[in-house]
Amino acid sequence: xxxxxxxxxxxxxxxxxxxxxxxxxxxxxxxxxxxxxxxxxxxxxxxxxxxxxxxxxxxxxxxxxxxxxxxxxxxxxxxxxxxxxxxxxxxxxxxxxxxxxxxxxxxxxxxxxxxxxxxxxxxxxxxxxxxxxxxxxxxxxxxxxxxxxxxxxxxxxxxxxxxxxxxxxxxxxxxxxxxxxxxxxxxxxxxxxxxxxxxxxxxxxxxxxxxxxxxxxxxxxxxxxxxxxxxxxxxxxxxxxxxxxxxxxxxxxxxxxxxxxxxxxxxxxxxxxxxxxxxxxxxxxxxxxxxxxxxxxxxxxxxxxxxxxxxxxxxxxxxxxxxxxxxxxxxxxxxxxxxx
Amino acid sequence: xxxxxxxxxxxxxxxxxxxxxxxxxxxxxxxxxxxxxxxxxxxxxxxxxxxxxxxxxxxxxxxxxxxxxxxxxxxxxxxxxxxxxxxxxxxxxxxxxxxxxxxxxxxxxxxxxxxxxxxxxxxxxxxxxxxxxxxxxxxxxxxxxxxxxxxxxxxxxxxxxxxxxxxxxxxxxxxxxxxxxxxxxxxxxxxxxxxxxxxxxxxxxxxxxxxxxxxxxxxxxxxxxxxxxxxxxxxxxxxxxxxxxxxxxxxxxxxxxxxxxxxxxxxxxxxxxxxxxxxxxxxxxxxxxxxxxxxxxxxxxxxxxxxxxxxxxxxxxxxxx
Numbered sequence: 268x269x270x271x272x273x274x275x276x277x278x279x280x281x282x283x284x285x286x287x288x289x290x291x292x293x294x295x296x297x298x299x300x301x302x303x304x305x306x307x308x309x310x311x312x313x314x315x316x317x318x319x320x321x322x323x324x325x326x327x328x329x330x331x332x333x334x335x336x337x338x339x340x341x342x343x344x345x346x347x348x349x350x351x352x353x354x355x356x357x358x359x360x361x362x363x364x365x366x367x368x369x370x371x372x373x374x375x376x377x378x379x380x381x382x383x384x385x386x387x388x389x390x391x392x393x394x395x396x397x398x399x400x401x402x403x404x405x406x407x408x409x410x411x412x413x414x415x416x417x418x419x420x421x422x423x424x425x426x427x428x429x430x431x432x433x434x435x436x437x438x439x440x441x442x443x444x445x446x447x448x449x450x451x452x453x454x455x456x457x458x459x460x461x462x463x464x465x466x467x468x469x470x471x472x473x474x475x476x477x478x479x480x481x482x483x484x485x486x487x488x489x490x491x492x493x494x495x496x497x498x499x500x501x502x503x504x505x506x507x508x509x510x511x512x513x514x515x516x517x518x519x520x521x522x523x524x525x526x527x528x529x530x531x532x533x534x535x536x537x538x539x540x541x542x543x544x545x546x547x548x549x550x551x552x553x554x555x556x557x558x559x560x561x562x563x564x565x566x567x568x569x570x571x572x573x574x575x576x577x578x579x580x581x582x583x584x585x586x587x588x589x590x591x592x593x594x595x596x597x598x599x600x601x602x603x604x605x606x607x
Numbered sequence: 608x609x610x611x612x613x614x615x616x617x618x619x620x621x622x623x624x625x626x627x628x629x630x631x632x633x634x635x636x637x638x639x640x641x642x643x644x645x646x647x648x649x650x651x652x653x654x655x656x657x658x659x660x661x662x663x664x665x666x667x668x669x670x671x672x673x674x675x676x677x678x679x680x681x682x683x684x685x686x687x688x689x690x691x692x693x694x695x696x697x698x699x700x701x702x703x704x705x706x707x708x709x710x711x712x713x714x715x716x717x718x719x720x721x722x723x724x725x726x727x728x729x730x731x732x733x734x735x736x737x738x739x740x741x742x743x744x745x746x747x748x749x750x751x752x753x754x755x756x757x758x759x760x761x762x763x764x765x766x767x768x769x770x771x772x773x774x775x776x777x778x779x780x781x782x783x784x785x786x787x788x789x790x791x792x793x794x795x796x797x798x799x800x801x802x803x804x805x806x807x808x809x810x811x812x813x814x815x816x817x818x819x820x821x822x823x824x825x826x827x828x829x830x831x832x833x834x835x836x837x838x839x840x841x842x843x844x845x846x847x848x849x850x851x852x853x854x855x856x857x858x859x860x861x862x863x864x865x866x867x868x869x870x871x872x873x874x875x876x877x878x879x880x881x882x883x884x885x886x887x888x889x890x891x892x893x894x895x896x897x898x899x900x901x902x903x904x905x906x907x908x909x910x911x912x913x914x915x916x917x918x919x920x921x922x923x924x925x926x927x928x
Contacts, residue, residue, distance in 0.1 A: 293738060331738055337768060342727050342761025349731020349745075352716060353666055355738060357731075372758070376721050377728065384707035385717065386700030387923035421924055445926040 269432070269462035277431035277463045278320045278396070278452065281438040282358065284467050286328050289356060292442060295334040295343055296360025296396075300325040303335040317362055318398070318457050340370030344395070348378045351393040351447070358442055361397040363405075364413045364451065378447040379422030393447040396438075399427070400491055400541055401578045401589055402455030410454070410578035410585075412490075412542035415551070417449040418518035424472055425518040427451040429493035431461040433516060436470030444472060453490040473520030477529060481509030484535040484599050487526060487552050489515040492539040492590060499539075499595035508599065518548055526552060527560045534565035537598045539590055544572040566602035571595050608817070609659075614885035615894065617655055617816060621873050622898045624651045624675045627684065628847075630902055631674075631691065635851040639910070641693050644705050647675035649814075649846035652872035653778050654679035656811075656819025657746060657839075660827040666714040666732035666745040668725030671706050672845075673718025676748050682710040688905035694912035701915045702923065722783075723756030725749055726775065730762045733771035733836075744772040744830040752783030754797050763838065767804040772830035774823070777840040778813060784849045785857040798840035806838050813841030814870040817879055844870070 272280065286292045299321040301314025315322025325333040336343040340361060347359040361370060378391050401410035418425040424446050428434040434452070441448040478493060479500050486496035493514040500510035511529050515522065530536050536556050538549040549570040556568045571590045579585055609617065628646040635644055647654070650672070658667070658679035669676040677687055683698065690697030690708055697703075698710055709717035716732060719725045729747035736743035753759050754777060766773040779797055781788050794800070801808035807829060811822040819841055826837035844866040848855050880886040 291739075293734075334769075337761075337764060339761045339765060341758055342730070342765045345724070345727020345758060345762070346731035346734055346765060349666075349668070349716065349728035350734045350738075351731070352711060352728070353732040353735040353745075355731075355735045369757075372721055372724055373727060377719075377724060380707075381709075381717065382926065383923050384699060384703040385709045385711060386698070386702050388699070389709070389711045390926055424925075 269464045271460050272431050272463040274431045274434055274459045275318050275320050275457050277435040278438055279322060281435040282321060282324060283327065285439055285442045286324065286332065288467065291354065291356040292358060293332045293355055294321055294324055294358045295336055295347060297336055297338055297362050299360055300333055300335050303330055316360060340366050341373060344370045345373035345377065347393055348373045348391060351391045352381060352389050356392045356442065358394045358396060361395050363409045364397040364399045365408045365411050367413060375420060379420045383422060390445040391447050392445045394441045394450055396450045396452060398454050399451045400453045400455055401585055404580060404582055404585060406580040407577040414451045414518055415542050415547035418548065424448045424520065426472055427490040427518060428516060429490055429514050431459065432463045433470055435463055436468050437516065439467065440469035440472055443469065451490065455491050472517045473522055475516055475522035475525040476514045477511060478514045479512040481511040482533055483509045484537060484602065485511045485513060485529040485533045486595060487513045487515060487536060487538045489540060489548065491541050495590055495592050496539050496595060498592035502592055502596050503599060523555055526555060530556055530560045531563045534563055535602050537569045537571060537595055539571045539595055541573055541589055543575050544570055545575055569598040569602060571598050611885050614880050615890060617659065618876065618886060618891060619894050619898065620655045620679055621651045621876060622894060624654065624678050625873060626898050626902050627674060627678060630906065632847065632851050640691055642704050644851045645672040645849065646847045646851060647672050650778055650780060650843045651675055652816040652819050653776065653813045653841045653843055656816045657776055657823040659820055660824050664714055665743050666716055666729060668716045668729040668747045669718045670725060670749055671718060671720055673708055677708055677715055680715045681713050682715055684901060685905045685908055689909040689912050692909040693914065694909055695915045696912040723749065723753040723758035726758050726762035730766050730771060730773055733766065733773035736772055742831065744774060744827055746774045746776055748776045748778060751777065751779040751788045751797055754800060755791055763804045763806060766836040767806045770835040773836040774826045774830055775836060775838045777838060778843050779840055780843050780845045796840065798838055801838035806836055808838040811839060811841045813843030814872045814875055816872065816876045
């Protein structure tokens with residue numbers, strides 16, 4: 268029976284299930300317990316991670332398997348890679364994806380490449396849970412949407428759910444995947460509530476979802492911008508324009524077929540992404556549509572993204588930075604105008 | 608200390624690494640090997656002295672200068688040679704080469720092209736041993752250059768904070784590529800860095816198998832007994848360049864000659880082992896011949912082995928679904 272859970276609650280439930288079903292799963296990261304090791308003082312998980320996503324794990328599974336790390340991203344991510352290569356199935360928390368700046372080598376040069384460099388003779392079943400995106404006034408170093416960067420690295424998979432139900436199923440699939448997976452949790456969605464099925468279920472990586480059907484235009488979103496797209500679709504519907512909304516869910520592997528199939532039905536694509544526009548997922552989708560969907564296109568592919576700037580602090584500036592439903596509507600109307 | 612049988616085994620390994628590396632140098636000079644190589648000649652006593660204490664499932668992580676660690680950890684010579692020749696029969700199917708040579712089934716977590724990157728991998732292997740209570744340990748081999756990297760400090764701190772069964776084996780050969788150690792850090796004994804992490808530390812003569820063996824035994828014994836990590840600095844020297852083709856020039860002929868004449872780890876071992884009555888000249892000569900024949904056979908097999916198919920470029924990126 269589905270019941271309503273927040274995004275954070277869904278992730279918490281998935282972690283409990285993963286740890287219960289496999290003793291090799293461990294969770295490590297900064298403050299994943301918070302106050303871990305102070306049980307004698309009546310303190311166990313003061314934080315459960317900065318969003319509370321790991322709350323209760325240390326009590327249920329103990330300090331051997333649930334480890335607060337020093338603020339030492341390169342060290343503990345590297346250790347997680349080594350642990351994954353030698354028989355554990357670690358879920359490491361990189362508190363914000365921006366911290367890749369001090370933690371990149373273990374992901375870029377070790378986890379991503381070990382299997383290939385070693386001729387397929389190793390598994391690296393590592394999941395890196397990390398928080399992405401803007402919308403909470405966390406400014407330039409805690410708000411980036413760097414998933415396009417990890418999705419560009421061969422050997423890694425990159426996943427970004429947009430609903431609590433998907434977050435649970437995709438996280439369970441990520442943890443059980445034998446490849447290293449970067450699992451992106453969108454900051455502005457953490458308190459979003461939605462129906463989440465009970466029990467243990469996985470959503471396969473590499474499957475996009477058509478979350479709204481419509482025949483006039485395809486809006487492709489991911490994470491936060493699935494909701495931006497749905498909001499835009501509602502506004503367009505009021506004008507008599509029916510938008511289809513595709514939630515990518517997984518950036519690598521990328522479900523090209525679902526995007527192209529939708530394009531074939533609608534003839535128009537607008538990609539909506541809160542990341543910056545250069546060399547990113549929006550460009551990748553645009554390229555896919557031009558390269559393999561050219562004959563279906565009735566209008567140029569449009570990208571609605573953040574601008575090529577750092578993420579600003581002030582709420583006014585941040586609002587100007589993030590793609591909006593109105594911006595999507597405008598892009599669609601422009602496409603239709605082109606066609607008229 | 609060690610038995611006669613073990614002494615012959617030690618000599619066999621020292622000699623295998625020496626010959627393997629010298630033959631590789633000749634192959635590179637003859638234009639028979641692709642890419643470039645970092646050779647271990649001069650440092651053999653470190654890998655052999657440490658790995659003598661390890662079990663098959665104990666893990667080691669290595670460096671760009673990794674052939675010696677592979678051999679001491681028991682990785683198959685034929686597969687190694689084929690890898691260096693870039694052949695399909697290579698231990699990594701020709702996809703890793705010298706800088707990524709690995710055999711995870713034997714606990715060899717790979718040579719590494721990134722200075723310092725092997726340390727956290729060994730910490731992770733030690734974490735696996737700790738969580739799964741295997742009784743295993745993990746060794747990180749790295750050079751003096753790596754001690755100036757953040758990965759070194761983060762790894763030592765994490766291993767010390769979590770009291771993991773990790774051994775950090777610092778092979779101080781006096782040079783980070785072409786830069787002398789004293790130019791890169793104010794420290795003389797790099798083992799002093801352990802103080803900052805309240806970690807047990809030891810300094811060994813890296814040219815003397817017996818000294819490395821004794822101190823590594825202490826470090827690995829502590830790790831197995833749950834007493835936490837050790838930083839073991841082995842003072843050593845590489846007899847060849849940083850890589851084959853290194854123009855050198857950053858160290859004097861006299862310095863090199865002194866190390867080679869007076870402190871060659873094979874000669875040091877033979878002299879001491881002979882004096883202890885552990886080895887005899889005929890037995891050593893027999894090993895020399897066996898080692899050379901084995902390496903020559905590995906070279907012949909590698910040279911005749913097929914190259915990978917071009918389509919193999921696409922495989923082994925992700926596990927099969």
